[in-house]
Amino acid sequence: MLRYVGFRLLNAIPTLLAISLVAFFIIQLPPGDFLTTRVQALEAQGESADPALVEALRQRYGIDDPFWIQYGKWLTGILFYGDFGLSFQYQRPVGALIAERLPLTLILGVATMLVTWLIALPAGVYSAIKQRKTPDYVISTIGFIALATPNFMAALVLAFIGFQFFGQSVGGLFSPAYVDAPWSLAKIGDLLAHLWIPVVVLALAGTAGIIRTMRANLLDELNKPYVTTARVKGLPERTVIRRYPVRIALNPFVSTVGWSLPQLFDGEVIVAVVLSLGTTGPLLLAALKSQDMYLAGGIILIVAVLTVIGTLLSDILLAVVDPRVRFGKA
Amino acid sequence: SDRREPLPGLDSTKKVLESPILTKKITAGDLPKLADRLPASPMVVQPIKKPGSFGGTLHRAQTEATDSGVIASFASSGLVEWSRDSSKAIPSLAETYQRSDDNTIFTFTLRQGLKWSDGKPFTADDVIFAIKDWLGNATLVPALPVWFADVDQQLPKVSKTDENTVRIEFREPFALFEKYLCHPSINIQIIKPKHYLEKYHPAYTDKAKVTAAAKKAGFDSWDQYFADRDNPWTNPDRPVMGAYQVAKAAGAQSGTASLERNPFYYKTDPDGRQLPYIDKIQVQVLDQAALDLRAANGDLEFQGNFLGYNSTQVYLRNAKAKGFTVQRWQAVGTLLSLCPNLSHNDRVWRSLFMTKDFRLALSHAINRKEINDTLLGGLGIIRQPMSTDGSPYGIAGGGRTAVDYDVEKAGQLLDGIGAKKRGSVRYYRGKPLEFTVIYTDNDQGIARADAFNLVKKDWAAVGVKMNVRPVDDTLYAQLRASNDFDFDGTTMIEDDWDLEPVWYVPTSSGSHSCPGYGLWYATGGKDGVTPPAEIKKLMDTWDELRTAQTDQIRIAAGKKITQQHNDNVYVIGLMKLPFQPVVVSNKIIGVRTDKPQLSFYYGREGITKPEQISLA
Amino acid sequence: MTATTVTDRPEIVTASQRQLIWRRFRRHRMAMIGLVVLIAMYVGALFAGFIAPSTPATTSSTHAYQPPQGIRLSAEHGFYVHPTVGRTDIDSMQRVFDVDRSRVIELGFFVDGPDYKIIGLIPSDTHLFGPKDPQARWYPLGADRTGADLFSKIVYGAQVSLSIGLVGVAVSLILGIVLGGISGYFGGVVDHVIQRVIEFVMSIPTLPLWLGLAAAIPPRWGPMQTYFMITLILSLVGWTGLARVIRGRFLQTRDEDYVLAARLDGVRTRRIILRQMLPAFTSHIIATVSLAVPGMILAETSLSFLGLGLRAPAVSWGVLLQDAQNVQTVATAPWLMLPGVAVIIAVVAFNFVGDGLRDSADPYGG
Amino acid sequence: MTASEPSRDLILDIGGLRTSFFTDTGEVKAVDGVSLQLRRGRTTCIVGESGSGKSALARSVLQVVDQPGRIVGGRIDYRPAADEPAIDLAGFDPRGRAIRAIRGKEIGMIFQEPMAALSPVHTIGRQIADLLTQHEGIRWRDRRCRERIVAALEEVGIPRPEERFDAYTFQLSGGMRQRAMIAMAMITRPRLLIADEPTTALDVTTQAQILDLLRQEKENSGMSLLFITHDLGVVAEIADDVVVMRHGAVQETGPVDQIFSDPQHSYTRELLDSLPQRAERIAVPSETASRIRPVAPPPAAVAPTEPILTVEDLRMEFRAASGRRFRRSESNVVKAVDGVSFAVPKGRTLGIVGESGCGKTTLGRTILRAYRPTAGMINYAADDGVVDLAPLSERELLPYRQQIRMVFQDPYGSLNPRMTVADVVTEPLRAAGRTARSELEDRAREAMLRVGLQPDVLHRYPHAFSGGQRQRISIARALITEPTIVVADEAVSALDVSVRAQVLDLFADLQQELGLTYLFISHDLSVVERSCDEVAVMYFGKIVEHRPTAELFTDPQHGYTKALLSAVPISDPAQRGNRQRISYRPEEEPAAVG
Numbered sequence A: 001m002l003r004y005v006g007f008r009l010l011n012a013i014p015t016l017l018a019i020s021l022v023a024f025f026i027i028q029l030p031p032g033d034f035l036t037t038r039v040q041a042l043e044a045q046g047e048s049a050d051p052a053l054v055e056a057l058r059q060r061y062g063i064d065d066p067f068w069i070q071y072g073k074w075l076t077g078i079l080f081y082g083d084f085g086l087s088f089q090y091q092r093p094v095g096a097l098i099a100e101r102l103p104l105t106l107i108l109g110v111a112t113m114l115v116t117w118l119i120a121l122p123a124g125v126y127s128a129i130k131q132r133k134t135p136d137y138v139i140s141t142i143g144f145i146a147l148a149t150p151n152f153m154a155a156l157v158l159a160f161i162g163f164q165f166f167g168q169s170v171g172g173l174f175s176p177a178y179v180d181a182p183w184s185l186a187k188i189g190d191l192l193a194h195l196w197i198p199v200v201v202l203a204l205a206g207t208a209g210i211i212r213t214m215r216a217n218l219l220d221e222l223n224k225p226y227v228t229t230a231r232v233k234g235l236p237e238r239t240v241i242r243r244y245p246v247r248i249a250l251n252p253f254v255s256t257v258g259w260s261l262p263q264l265f266d267g268e269v270i271v272a273v274v275l276s277l278g279t280t281g282p283l284l285l286a287a288l289k290s291q292d293m294y295l296a297g298g299i300i301l302i303v304a305v306l307t308v309i310g311t312l313l314s315d316i317l318l319a320v321v322d323p324r325v326r327f328g329k330a
Numbered sequence B: 001s002d003r004r005e006p007l008p009g010l011d012s013t014k015k016v017l018e019s020p021i022l023t024k025k026i027t028a029g030d031l032p033k034l035a036d037r038l039p040a041s042p043m044v045v046q047p048i049k050k051p052g053s054f055g056g057t058l059h060r061a062q063t064e065a066t067d068s069g070v071i072a073s074f075a076s077s078g079l080v081e082w083s084r085d086s087s088k089a090i091p092s093l094a095e096t097y098q099r100s101d102d103n104t105i106f107t108f109t110l111r112q113g114l115k116w117s118d119g120k121p122f123t124a125d126d127v128i129f130a131i132k133d134w135l136g137n138a139t140l141v142p143a144l145p146v147w148f149a150d151v152d153q154q155l156p157k158v159s160k161t162d163e164n165t166v167r168i169e170f171r172e173p174f175a176l177f178e179k180y181l182c183h184p185s186i187n188i189q190i191i192k193p194k195h196y197l198e199k200y201h202p203a204y205t206d207k208a209k210v211t212a213a214a215k216k217a218g219f220d221s222w223d224q225y226f227a228d229r230d231n232p233w234t235n236p237d238r239p240v241m242g243a244y245q246v247a248k249a250a251g252a253q254s255g256t257a258s259l260e261r262n263p264f265y266y267k268t269d270p271d272g273r274q275l276p277y278i279d280k281i282q283v284q285v286l287d288q289a290a291l292d293l294r295a296a297n298g299d300l301e302f303q304g305n306f307l308g309y310n311s312t313q314v315y316l317r318n319a320k321a322k323g324f325t326v327q328r329w330q331a332v333g334t335l336l337s338l339c340p341n342l343s344h345n346d347r348v349w350r351s352l353f354m355t356k357d358f359r360l361a362l363s364h365a366i367n368r369k370e371i372n373d374t375l376l377g378g379l380g381i382i383r384q385p386m387s388t389d390g391s392p393y394g395i396a397g398g399g400r401t402a403v404d405y406d407v408e409k410a411g412q413l414l415d416g417i418g419a420k421k422r423g424s425v426r427y428y429r430g431k432p433l434e435f436t437v438i439y440t441d442n443d444q445g446i447a448r449a450d451a452f453n454l455v456k457k458d459w460a461a462v463g464v465k466m467n468v469r470p471v472d473d474t475l476y477a478q479l480r481a482s483n484d485f486d487f488d489g490t491t492m493i494e495d496d497w498d499l500e501p502v503w504y505v506p507t508s509s510g511s512h513s514c515p516g517y518g519l520w521y522a523t524g525g526k527d528g529v530t531p532p533a534e535i536k537k538l539m540d541t542w543d544e545l546r547t548a549q550t551d552q553i554r555i556a557a558g559k560k561i562t563q564q565h566n567d568n569v570y571v572i573g574l575m576k577l578p579f580q581p582v583v584v585s586n587k588i589i590g591v592r593t594d595k596p597q598l599s600f601y602y603g604r605e606g607i608t609k610p611e612q613i614s615l616a
Numbered sequence C: 001m002t003a004t005t006v007t008d009r010p011e012i013v014t015a016s017q018r019q020l021i022w023r024r025f026r027r028h029r030m031a032m033i034g035l036v037v038l039i040a041m042y043v044g045a046l047f048a049g050f051i052a053p054s055t056p057a058t059t060s061s062t063h064a065y066q067p068p069q070g071i072r073l074s075a076e077h078g079f080y081v082h083p084t085v086g087r088t089d090i091d092s093m094q095r096v097f098d099v100d101r102s103r104v105i106e107l108g109f110f111v112d113g114p115d116y117k118i119i120g121l122i123p124s125d126t127h128l129f130g131p132k133d134p135q136a137r138w139y140p141l142g143a144d145r146t147g148a149d150l151f152s153k154i155v156y157g158a159q160v161s162l163s164i165g166l167v168g169v170a171v172s173l174i175l176g177i178v179l180g181g182i183s184g185y186f187g188g189v190v191d192h193v194i195q196r197v198i199e200f201v202m203s204i205p206t207l208p209l210w211l212g213l214a215a216a217i218p219p220r221w222g223p224m225q226t227y228f229m230i231t232l233i234l235s236l237v238g239w240t241g242l243a244r245v246i247r248g249r250f251l252q253t254r255d256e257d258y259v260l261a262a263r264l265d266g267v268r269t270r271r272i273i274l275r276q277m278l279p280a281f282t283s284h285i286i287a288t289v290s291l292a293v294p295g296m297i298l299a300e301t302s303l304s305f306l307g308l309g310l311r312a313p314a315v316s317w318g319v320l321l322q323d324a325q326n327v328q329t330v331a332t333a334p335w336l337m338l339p340g341v342a343v344i345i346a347v348v349a350f351n352f353v354g355d356g357l358r359d360s361a362d363p364y365g366g
Numbered sequence D: 001m002t003a004s005e006p007s008r009d010l011i012l013d014i015g016g017l018r019t020s021f022f023t024d025t026g027e028v029k030a031v032d033g034v035s036l037q038l039r040r041g042r043t044t045c046i047v048g049e050s051g052s053g054k055s056a057l058a059r060s061v062l063q064v065v066d067q068p069g070r071i072v073g074g075r076i077d078y079r080p081a082a083d084e085p086a087i088d089l090a091g092f093d094p095r096g097r098a099i100r101a102i103r104g105k106e107i108g109m110i111f112q113e114p115m116a117a118l119s120p121v122h123t124i125g126r127q128i129a130d131l132l133t134q135h136e137g138i139r140w141r142d143r144r145c146r147e148r149i150v151a152a153l154e155e156v157g158i159p160r161p162e163e164r165f166d167a168y169t170f171q172l173s174g175g176m177r178q179r180a181m182i183a184m185a186m187i188t189r190p191r192l193l194i195a196d197e198p199t200t201a202l203d204v205t206t207q208a209q210i211l212d213l214l215r216q217e218k219e220n221s222g223m224s225l226l227f228i229t230h231d232l233g234v235v236a237e238i239a240d241d242v243v244v245m246r247h248g249a250v251q252e253t254g255p256v257d258q259i260f261s262d263p264q265h266s267y268t269r270e271l272l273d274s275l276p277q278r279a280e281r282i283a284v285p286s287e288t289a290s291r292i293r294p295v296a297p298p299p300a301a302v303a304p305t306e307p308i309l310t311v312e313d314l315r316m317e318f319r320a321a322s323g324r325r326f327r328r329s330e331s332n333v334v335k336a337v338d339g340v341s342f343a344v345p346k347g348r349t350l351g352i353v354g355e356s357g358c359g360k361t362t363l364g365r366t367i368l369r370a371y372r373p374t375a376g377m378i379n380y381a382a383d384d385g386v387v388d389l390a391p392l393s394e395r396e397l398l399p400y401r402q403q404i405r406m407v408f409q410d411p412y413g414s415l416n417p418r419m420t421v422a423d424v425v426t427e428p429l430r431a432a433g434r435t436a437r438s439e440l441e442d443r444a445r446e447a448m449l450r451v452g453l454q455p456d457v458l459h460r461y462p463h464a465f466s467g468g469q470r471q472r473i474s475i476a477r478a479l480i481t482e483p484t485i486v487v488a489d490e491a492v493s494a495l496d497v498s499v500r501a502q503v504l505d506l507f508a509d510l511q512q513e514l515g516l517t518y519l520f521i522s523h524d525l526s527v528v529e530r531s532c533d534e535v536a537v538m539y540f541g542k543i544v545e546h547r548p549t550a551e552l553f554t555d556p557q558h559g560y561t562k563a564l565l566s567a568v569p570i571s572d573p574a575q576r577g578n579r580q581r582i583s584y585r586p587e588e589e590p591a592a593v594g
């Protein structure tokens, strides 16, 4: 087991290197560089930058250096000093910027995931059992509508409803009164009051896919002879379904659960932007748009590492829950 | 709310002179007494409405975490500052201020006993440190900014005659220096807390030590660390002279910055109460939609910057219920315009664009009224870009050239320059008149895509084909800098362009209408496109303005530039927003009601001298 | 040998399986509704010029933010609406529409209107329905901020939005099946390499890929080229998930006896993959596709939201929705979010059709 | 209703039962008015044509008929004990509580296809424990639970039951799975056990063990047994009563002796007649011998022709996959075929027998080059000279794929569930591409008719057939290309005797007509004896004995052959218990099977 994990981790190193390289490349793909965006941003505010200064800064930051040199600098910094570089935009170390946003990102991600799964899995099972009956159609329709509603639209409309009917201060995860307050019950309550919109938007959007897959997987299993065997044992129908076909239909989900790890980091970008959540998503988006390459690169690298870990985790989990995999029979 | 029971500060008129939160600190022994904090002669500010009471938090919002505009608006401080009508400089940190008759020597005498927010004395050394060790350090500032450069990009001579007197001497007259000194984003840069920053500067501290500290903090080099330490928006430790100091920076996960009052602030009201009245400012970073909803919800007590004109309707709808008013300030920098590339890389197009009749024809061909009716319900202000009438450089009746919709005239003009129609498109020297307008998409004010598409329709009617092409920010900047575009769609500023002349005079490759000439000017003719005589004339007039010895000369030169624009329509204007909404909570006292400009150059909301506003 | 006389046409052998699926599909009520809706939408998109009473480019200075106009019916005029003139109230900044009740705009079928070309070829100016007077304006779903008819815009927008999904999914499906199939069927080194590539592509977050690639589209490209590139970008990002799934299924199916049996029947590899193995996961593929097509439609809207991809004056549902992305719209012109409803209807229809197909193709299904 | 005295003695009384499958193409009346009675404490065997509705009947009793099937009429009166009232099972809601109390507790059931009947992701112990928890309230964590299950596993003869308790289904051989299924059905000591062909998958020795076990259980606890089989030998071994079914209806019922000695119905007679009887050589009473159809004379003893297939020192090793994912395993190699050599002359039939897991299937598949052999030669005398198939590439093999065909052991698995039968059967023709499309359907119909299936089922999917029907589809598919060699891997195992006879006749006819050569793999020795010219006995991958059929059966040499022969059930209830079984165990459990 340990050897296997070790082997997989070794395998991941070239993947990660390749990802870091490509990520770094992609970030620089759009024309211009951080300073051009900076100039443009200043101009949008009515200021203008002196081209001579910009040129000097460009040299100062080494933005004009060849791709390889920049990449090399970045990578050696990470590898040897754990230094992710400095964000151009914030003029702060990238590591600190990411660390700052991590807790909320995790809270939002985990909450979303839990809600999604808690809604979707039972709904999918029920939908499969009631195949082509009214509950199936109702669940499907709701799921599809949730899936089809563009996230940003849902977020905006919910935010507006929150404002119009509940007088809620939209945006961010805390009301102004609690932002700076130390943690307390009231603050947690305030967080929950703000968390519901993004969680609902994100979770609902995710349910349809899971409902569909669960339903399909389960339908494939429901007619298998081993289900009849279970019935013949005299088990109640619920137990039959839960213990046998559902158990097997869940496997594909187990094998993807690790993948949702990286999604925590860039899945909610658009909603997070609309609702001004202080998570890593908007940070990444802003960094990409302003070509703040060390910041963007840092986040992408973390996401990539998480992906690799997620895959590994999935594989291990799958092996744990599915003996066929464990014993190499599937 | 005026009739309410006066708060303690007002009641026992001269007894409560400082904010209760400071009184508490004094009691705790953390702070010296008020008399020891104020300078010998504090600057007295006359409240706009009436003296306020202490306390409260002002809530604001912005869309970018890195935008430090709130510092310039609410916590700026300089040797001098704008007078209340923004017409001239008045001494601020300086008790007295003189400039020589020829605009070369500027002398400041500081108030006695000024203190930084950490209680350390503020002296002439802090100014000299900022100039010599920051501006004068090639690592920190690789190229001198326009607002502080003498001829040949040299640093002016700086000296102190005594602890409280600073003298800045330019070799050539610098007519705009005073204006720059008043600029709330610039004036704070000329004073720096030497006692705090010298720890991070190799001229004062061992370079190895400075570098090591920088590395430890996660920076590659000392200058980055210095810049970080020097940033009043992100570093709560940096001493300031302004009314507020950042207590928590906005980078944190909540995206919220909080500012707290500077206990050593040097201004008082006429009764001797130490300003500001309001204790705290909280700034939340929000997306535009959320910010608009916040404003509509009455959560933002006083805000103009970042508010969308298009959402005015929503603010107005909720204003009464949520207890705020929507003021209509003058909109600045919203005049949507099309800049033909006068220095086009293509010779034929360059000569065509430089032809006045062509520009006039294009201008006449636009049905501005229709665009205005469609997009702004007819409320927009139609004019060509240039200084407005009442402003120093404005000329009477300016901005009206060729704004009337006259397709026939446009056709005649085009025929006149030899751009004849073949089929539906005109040809000029064998080339079809087909152009691309680049612009960055931005729906904040006038929806650019919609406006340009309407123009496209109008121009098509006179045989000029235009492709409307929204481009990414970076690409936009790059295309412009490399002089590689036909038309640039942008919003123009009108007044105060002397502070950023590129809008009207091609002084650098950042020019919107002729970057090629701008580069030529900036490089002294080494690079770029050699401008024709009329553009050279524009540049000469600009030089005249910049080095004017007196204001008369400066203003005369400015008017000349305006006149030249008015005659030639170098940039084709469409229209600008009728106003800029500013939400003001009913609880706020002391906000100007005379519809001032919401302008970057006057510190935006800072034009109302926010240290004297208070929460009832 | 004794040959039984058979009169049936030989095609029946293959056709009947399709018939079987179709027969079951027809019993799936929601799927049938979905299919009808989809066909209607695609026909609408194909004949956009004919269906839309106006064109996306026809603006009006007096009808910006015109709310939807309900149709009235009277004996005298048949179907009609009253003409309106809009203005902005300076105090409230609200759009006010003065309805002129003394005049009517009669509506009818097969009326003259703006010129267009049927399927981009045959010029015509007959519209399915609209005001009888070609100069008059009627806004069944309201107007946008330039006074253009939203309904017409939605109809035209369907052309891009509904095709981007299909083309994108087709590309990623082909990539996914080919690469996933090769990977899963042959295994070994090929599998290892393809797996690494997939893992690699999947590890790159989509956002930077979108941004990077979309921003790299040359600015002078026309809307068609941009549209094509966007489709390609979307599908390049999308194929990996499918490939992974298909590979997994291939690995599983590869060891099934019936695959071996087919091999021993002398069936060639390509045919084994296509005819024997792929059908085993049709239901999965259908499920994935019916989720992916809407995924593409939504991705296009997301790209538009991020300010990438297509932009006005190109018309797509994403572009239209992008204009609706502000508080003002939600508060004062909610009808501008109707393109979102179009997205929802299309997505739901797609999914029900996919569901129906899945259920009908399932041999165990009742 | 006052029960009359004899009905008290009935544990199950089925009356007019009708069960139908409602398919797209219409209603399939699988059970069409069956009435039958089961006596308490007795074994009732149902025999009948394949597809006659035996499984459907069995499943109807517990209301677990597969979708889209359902009981449409009739009653199933179940009387738990003589002094208890009867309850009508047919009237219960299939998902309801009442029927659940019966399932597993009162009536146990063993399914026809044990491979798929167990969950792949639960251990055997866990799956059996469900019953204890549900019906006896013994929790999974309870120590007694494990004890009971281990004991039950031991009872059915699963070696090392402690270990197997934690084994997963796929870790067991087919025989062990079957036995685990039986253990599961019997752990609650049900009053009635329904066993649907529980021994079909087993080799004769294992089958004998299981029959013994069932018999014992019946004697010890008075369990009643409803036993479905097509093997009249088995019937003769264990039945008290026999029910003969055909076309969804009961043709004849009666005590076993009566059925065997004095069959009333023509179909029953047909069944018995078609019995390939080998008992005659082991001194059978004359009256039975008279009914036995003489073995078809071997095809005209042609002068020993050149062998069409010569296998030389063939070896096929599998790298055992266990634990691959977590341990880089010390690769333990399974030598499934371990140096096999033989030659088959053209037009002859070679039988291959041996116990489960000895490598019969692997040998057959290797000859067909389903695997690339580890070593050895497979020389095939094609029209254009002898080729060694062993080293050929997939592409080079294509021409021979039409000539050497295989009937798969597991018909269910070898039929693509998503292709209609028509497509499956014609696939080899289409692959070869030499047959006109227009001809395909004709060929399919013809092939179906040949194996005794109606062509109108061509458009059904494979799952909608009974086990025996599927097997015939497999045969049709193998024969449709008019091959020269057919490897028939347990090709008739699931067929009832009458159909089996028909198929065997078909094989024989084709052999005569076309000079077909067969490799006949089977565990059913009676079939082998009837249809093979020579027999090779395999034991652990090696051929231990290879001789002409008659010689081998009369005078087995190898110890294993002797054991095998002694375990064959004799189709004569009169012979029951007359025979000593020989066991051959040179070493205990030499290798794990499965």
Ligand SMILES: Nc1ncnc2c1ncn2[C@@H]1O[C@H](COP(=O)(O)OP(=O)(O)OP(=O)(O)O)[C@@H](O)[C@H]1O
Binding pocket: D021, D023, D028, D029, D030, D048, D049, D050, D051, D052, D053, D054, D055, D056, D057, D066, D067, D068, D112, D230, D463, D464, D465, D466, D467, D468, D469, D494, D496
């Ligand atoms: N799912 C199904 N759909 C339609 N018809 C079915 C289905 N399952 C079985 N049948 C049909 O029902 C009939 C009875 O099948 P059943 O399985 O009971 O036969 P059986 O007597 O057990 O045969 P065997 O001895 O081959 O197992 C057969 O004709 C079969 O084709």
Ligand SMILES: Nc1ncnc2c1ncn2[C@@H]1O[C@H](COP(=O)(O)OP(=O)(O)OP(=O)(O)O)[C@@H](O)[C@H]1O
Binding pocket: D174, D203, D318, D319, D320, D321, D334, D335, D336, D354, D355, D356, D357, D358, D359, D360, D361, D362, D363, D409, D523, D592, D593, D594
């Ligand atoms: N693909 C494979 N991988 C690993 N081992 C295998 C494989 N196929 C067969 N074996 C092993 O080879 C041995 C022979 O199996 P085979 O299926 O040939 O037996 P058999 O004689 O046909 O048995 P049965 O009568 O039960 O069908 C068994 O131990 C089996 O576990």
Ligand SMILES: [Mg+2]
Binding pocket: D054, D055, D056, D112, D196, D466, D467
């Ligand atoms: Mg059966």
Ligand SMILES: [Mg+2]
Binding pocket: D360, D361, D362, D409, D489
């Ligand atoms: Mg076998």
Ligand code: NI
Binding pocket: C001, C002, C003
């Ligand atoms: Ni024939």
